Amino acid sequence: MSKKIILIAGPTASGKSKLAIRVAKKIKGEIINADSMQVYKEFSVLSSRPSNVDLKKIKHHLYGFQPVKKHFSTGAWLKLAKKQINQCLKNKKIPILVGGTGLYFEAITKGISKIPNIDIKVRDKIRGLQKKIGQKKFYKLLLELDPLVTNKIEPSDIQRSIRAYEVKKFTKKSIFEWYKLTKSEFKKFRIFKIFIDIPRKKLLKNISNRADQMFKNDCIEEVKYFLNLNIEPSLSVNKMIGVKEIKDFLTGILSPIQVKEIINIKTRQYAKRQVTWARGHMSDWNMLYSNSFSSLVKKILKVIS
Numbered sequence: 001m002s003k004k005i006i007l008i009a010g011p012t013a014s015g016k017s018k019l020a021i022r023v024a025k026k027i028k029g030e031i032i033n034a035d036s037m038q039v040y041k042e043f044s045v046l047s048s049r050p051s052n053v054d055l056k057k058i059k060h061h062l063y064g065f066q067p068v069k070k071h072f073s074t075g076a077w078l079k080l081a082k083k084q085i086n087q088c089l090k091n092k093k094i095p096i097l098v099g100g101t102g103l104y105f106e107a108i109t110k111g112i113s114k115i116p117n118i119d120i121k122v123r124d125k126i127r128g129l130q131k132k133i134g135q136k137k138f139y140k141l142l143l144e145l146d147p148l149v150t151n152k153i154e155p156s157d158i159q160r161s162i163r164a165y166e167v168k169k170f171t172k173k174s175i176f177e178w179y180k181l182t183k184s185e186f187k188k189f190r191i192f193k194i195f196i197d198i199p200r201k202k203l204l205k206n207i208s209n210r211a212d213q214m215f216k217n218d219c220i221e222e223v224k225y226f227l228n229l230n231i232e233p234s235l236s237v238n239k240m241i242g243v244k245e246i247k248d249f250l251t252g253i254l255s256p257i258q259v260k261e262i263i264n265i266k267t268r269q270y271a272k273r274q275v276t277w278a279r280g281h282m283s284d285w286n287m288l289y290s291n292s293f294s295s296l297v298k299k300i301l302k303v304i305s
Contacts, residue, residue: 003089003189006096006304009034009105009278009285010196011271013206015293017050019196020098022297024058027304030088032081033062034099034108037240039077042068042226045219046242048210059093068226068237078107082185102277109191111184118170126166130158141165148174192304195278196296197287207267211260220246241266 006029010016020031033039037047041064049063061084066072081097081104088095097108130138139155146168153160167175198206223246231237238244242263249259278285286303290296 004094005189005191007105007193008098011274012100013210014196014198016098016196020096021058023300024096027094029094029096030059032084032095032097034097034104036101038063039066040068045214045217045222069231074103074107075112077104078112100274111182113178113182115167115178118166122170123166130162146174148176193285194300195282195285195287197289211264
């Protein structure tokens with residue numbers, strides 16, 4: 001059996017999970033999560049994790065295992081995904097990676113940079129500098145330190161600016177030079193790349209329906225529980241759409257109608273960013289869609305056969 005990996009990406013609410021289950025049944029596959037928010041144990045509703053019914057239809061891996069209190073990186077995900085891919089192949093199953101996190105897919109197709117761990121004192125000093133002088137002046141300093149950043153990092157992107165600065169300062173090498181040295185660990189695999197290119201009108205309808213379903217499935221209780229954990233504000237799980245909005249609802253800042261509408265708007269904006277990212281980073285992927293579910297499954301099967 002040749003080493004085959006199927007990647008199914010697409011914007012949030014594009015129907016990836018349902019498609020993956022049908023495809024997995026047809027080709028004796030197993031599903032591996034490639035969504036950074038669906039890894040968290042405490043968030044099944046808000047992250048739109050596959051339902052318990054779906055989880056019983058086919059084997060799913062790397063869903064709902066990570067505590068929200070712990071930091072979880074792309075590198076940590078790649079390590080677990082690699083182990084799971086090899087386990088699937090050992091069991092004569094085809095691994096199907098499904099999700100909406102572009103960086104996870106890039107880690108598979110292009111690899112992850114081997115940037116050395118940066119001393120915490122250096123990191124704290126740089127973060128302190130950025131806070132003290134502000135992002136505008138800090139970005140100017142970054143361009144002086146590392147001209148390769150020009151046109152590659154937005155002036156307003158604080159996190160990436162700090163990261164680029166600390167990498168150049170500590171390693172004496174640009175973060176973009178590190179990226180060039182990056183190689184995929186899956187070069188010997190046959191990787192089939194599929195992006196669900198759903199029309200915007202259909203996607204917006206799906207997003208609205210999903211928001212309604214989340215509230216029916218009691219996402220408010222999920223957020224209440226999460227807020228009681230008092231986790232570190234810097235952890236990326238805090239950025240999950242719905243956390244801040246439901247917190248504002250619970251404290252009386254937003255009405256029930258407003259909270260749902262803002263979640264809708266933010267999800268639409270997120271989906272748009274995912275599509276834009278795909279246009280720039282997934283130009284060699286198979287962009288597929290059909291209004292008919294069975295026709296779309298057939299299209300996917302044709303690509304991966």
